[in-house]
Amino acid sequence: MNHMNLMLIINLFNKLKKYLLSKSKKKFFNFVALVILISLSLKFFNWIFFNLNWRVVTSNLNLYAFGSFPSNEQWRPTLWFASLFSITLATIYGPKWNWLRKNLFFGWIGTVPLGIYLLKGGFGLAPVMSRNWGGLTLTIFITSSSIFFSLPIGIILALCRRSSLFLIQKLSSFYIDVMRAVPLIAVLFFGQLLIPLFLPFGVEIDRVWRAILAFTLFVSAYIAEDIRGGLQSIPKNQIEAANSLGLNTFQINLFILIPQSLRIALPALTNQLIGLFQNTSLMSILGLMELLGVSRSILANPEFIGQYIEVYIWLASVYWILCTIMAFVSKKLEQTMTTNKGY
Amino acid sequence: MNRNQKIVFQIVLVLILFGLGAIFVNNLIINLIRTGIGFKFNWLIKPASFSLAEPPLPYSPSDSYAWALLMGWINSLKVIFSSLLLATFIGTLIGFLRVGKNSIFSMISAAYITVIRQTPLLIQLMCWYFVGFLSIKNNLFFNIRNIFNISNKGIEILGLHLSSEFSALLFGLSVFSSAFIAEVIRGGIKSVPIGQWEAYRSLGISEKQGFVKIIIPQALPAFVPGLTSQYLNLAKNSTLAIAVGYSDIYAINDTIINQTGRAVECFIILLFSFLILNLLITKIMGIINKSIMRSRI
Numbered sequence: 195m196n197h198m199n200l201m202l203i204i205n206l207f208n209k210l211k212k213y214l215l216s217k218s219k220k221k222f223f224n225f226v227a228l229v230i231l232i233s234l235s236l237k238f239f240n241w242i243f244f245n246l247n248w249r250v251v252t253s254n255l256n257l258y259a260f261g262s263f264p265s266n267e268q269w270r271p272t273l274w275f276a277s278l279f280s281i282t283l284a285t286i287y288g289p290k291w292n293w294l295r296k297n298l299f300f301g302w303i304g305t306v307p308l309g310i311y312l313l314k315g316g317f318g319l320a321p322v323m324s325r326n327w328g329g330l331t332l333t334i335f336i337t338s339s340s341i342f343f344s345l346p347i348g349i350i351l352a353l354c355r356r357s358s359l360f361l362i363q364k365l366s367s368f369y370i371d372v373m374r375a376v377p378l379i380a381v382l383f384f385g386q387l388l389i390p391l392f393l394p395f396g397v398e399i400d401r402v403w404r405a406i407l408a409f410t411l412f413v414s415a416y417i418a419e420d421i422r423g424g425l426q427s428i429p430k431n432q433i434e435a436a437n438s439l440g441l442n443t444f445q446i447n448l449f450i451l452i453p454q455s456l457r458i459a460l461p462a463l464t465n466q467l468i469g470l471f472q473n474t475s476l477m478s479i480l481g482l483m484e485l486l487g488v489s490r491s492i493l494a495n496p497e498f499i500g501q502y503i504e505v506y507i508w509l510a511s512v513y514w515i516l517c518t519i520m521a522f523v524s525k526k527l528e529q530t531m532t533t534n535k536g537y
Numbered sequence: 538m539n540r541n542q543k544i545v546f547q548i549v550l551v552l553i554l555f556g557l558g559a560i561f562v563n564n565l566i567i568n569l570i571r572t573g574i575g576f577k578f579n580w581l582i583k584p585a586s587f588s589l590a591e592p593p594l595p596y597s598p599s600d601s602y603a604w605a606l607l608m609g610w611i612n613s614l615k616v617i618f619s620s621l622l623l624a625t626f627i628g629t630l631i632g633f634l635r636v637g638k639n640s641i642f643s644m645i646s647a648a649y650i651t652v653i654r655q656t657p658l659l660i661q662l663m664c665w666y667f668v669g670f671l672s673i674k675n676n677l678f679f680n681i682r683n684i685f686n687i688s689n690k691g692i693e694i695l696g697l698h699l700s701s702e703f704s705a706l707l708f709g710l711s712v713f714s715s716a717f718i719a720e721v722i723r724g725g726i727k728s729v730p731i732g733q734w735e736a737y738r739s740l741g742i743s744e745k746q747g748f749v750k751i752i753i754p755q756a757l758p759a760f761v762p763g764l765t766s767q768y769l770n771l772a773k774n775s776t777l778a779i780a781v782g783y784s785d786i787y788a789i790n791d792t793i794i795n796q797t798g799r800a801v802e803c804f805i806i807l808l809f810s811f812l813i814l815n816l817l818i819t820k821i822m823g824i825i826n827k828s829i830m831r832s833r834i
Contacts, residue, residue, distance in 0.1 A: 224639070224640075224641055227641050227642075228641055231645070239763070258642075334731070346666065358545055359546070359547050361547040361550070362547060365551075365554070372808075372812070375769075375811055375812050376811050376812075377773035377775075377776040377787070377811060378773065379776045380776065380787065380807050380811070381778070383791075384804060386798045387794070388800055388801065388804060391568045391569070391800070392564050392565050392568075392800065393559045393564055394564050394567075395567065395568065396563075428569075463665050468655070472655075472656070472657035472658070473657070475657040475659045476659060476777070478659070479779060480779055486657075486659065486660065500672075502663075502667040502672065503668050503672075506660055506663065506667075506668060507717045509660050510656040510660055510661075511658055513655065513658050513660070514652065514655045517654075517655035518651075518655055521655075533557070
């Protein structure tokens with residue numbers, strides 16, 4: 195009996211030892227990994243800040259921001275940036291007044307016409323040709339106008355795809371599926387080279403607007419699918435309830451289905467927006483002077499030749515910061531849009 | 538709307554669409570005649586008279602345009618399928634580390650995912666090509682007894698030579714897609730109910746075995762749709778090859794357009810190429826999905 199007890203205690207002791215050792219081993223490895231990680235990142239930052247020559251960025255900040263926008267008119271894109279920035283701040287940190295919350299959405303929509311007016315000029319401002327637009331201004335302009343046009347088109351396509359009318363449903367399905375099968379660069383290429391062929395002789399759309407048109411055609415198909423997902427997740431009894439209240443199909447769509455599906459699809463729509471923002475860089479292949487296009491022309495300058503690392507790190511961080519801000523704003527919007535907190 | 542109204546409405550809508558289409562096509566025909574290009578496909582059998590950096594099959598500039606397009610097709614398939622495999626491997630690894638218990642690795646993979654996802658693919662590709670491969674000095678970066686070496690001419694493994702363009706595209710696409718695949722993997726594993734984890738732990742099955750034999754088989758069906766869409770994205774993203782000078786289907790179409798000016802025909806070819814490719818990937822993933830579903834009870 196005594197012997198058995200002893201065995202049990204020894205066994206227990208062994209198990210405990212094994213357990214403790216394995217735990218400390220794990221901790222030790224974690225510690226070593228952490229030390230290696232920290233020393234590596236210190237080395238990396240040291241290299242970034244002291245070994246690289248950042249003059250290629252600092253002396254060209256103006257070009258990165260505005261491209262070849264006339265220098266005495268550069269307050270206009272700056273003003274536009276400021277308005278975008280302030281509405282972002284209002285969305286994230288603004289007071290929770292009801293009227294502000296309700297009108298924020300229209301404020302966001304209003305930034306696009308404001309941008310067009312400020313960049314293009316006219317009505318009291320000196321007109322600036324679109325070939326002088328460039329840099330971050332052009333990137334953000336293409337992104338915001340494309341999303342501005344493709345959101346309503348995407349909503350219509352999504353509703354059409356769920357429509358009970360056979361031909362309409364088939365046509366919109368066909369459009370969405372084909373657009374989603376084609377690579378973006380082919381659509382952009384279509385926009386730059388083929389759209390002029392489809393226009394009557396003498397009619398011309400300039401390059402920036404052709405790019406926006408191509409992006410709109412492409413993104414609206416993706417947005418349609420995201421919104422369709424939102425529409426599908428709305429319970430059927432909502433429609434029945436609306437029907438029993440005597441709303442017609444148009445009213446049901448406008449007041450019941452679309453707002454709810456937009457709210458549900460918001461994370462997916464944000465991903466589309468971030469994707470679109472990143473993909474505007476493809477226009478540099480087709481010769482627009484947006485952020486990457488400007489950088490390529492700076493890299494071709496003999497003074498800065500071969501300084502790829504600095505420029506790419508700089509560009510990547512600009513894109514990263516802006517994308518992160520977008521994701522953050524969308525998270526905030528999602529929280530504020532969840533209106534029915536109490537039942 | 539009653540039935541007749543519906544039919545009339547649809548017919549009117551289709552007529553309007555056809556009318557618009559007819560106007561556009563009419564403009565197109567007028568423009569093609571005006572510029573003297575016309576619309577025909579017989580140029581496909583004429584000699585291409587441009588050279589390719591790395592044709593997968595014997596090719597010379599005197600071969601026809603159709604043959605050059607086929608080379609582009611094979612090049613595209615080559616890079617798509619190899620980066621598909623590599624991306625799945627890296628993505629699965631990162632995804633597992635992300636859901637794993639080790640907080641340091643989880644943190645590293647989270648950082649990896651956010652950095653890769655929030656920067657444009659084009660910049661990453663250019664970074665791989667111009668910074669990664671072309672800036673290697675002394676022509677040699679890494680060498681293990683001639684079995685595996687990396688230089689500014691590309692990668693060589695056991696006599697298999699991968700050009701620097703192909704390697705840059707391969708790594709760029711794989712790394713970019715792997716971040717998205719990691720999220721798919723994470724979502725799939727999270728979709729397995731927590732009760733399953735508790736159940737195998739309470740049965741005394743080891744962590745490793747439980748993960749491989751209990752959790753993964755249940756997460757597989759959740760992987761497939763996400764992976765399919767990521768693979769389709771990867772195939773579409775492979776057209777960015779033109780930025781690093783790899784001659785894939787899009788780059789060859791671009792060259793042909795620059796040479797012959799036949800933008801409309803080339804665009805149609807490109808469109809059909811990608812519709813076929815999409816169909817191919819969707820079909821293969823459908824078969825995989827079916828086999829996974831069948832292997833479950």
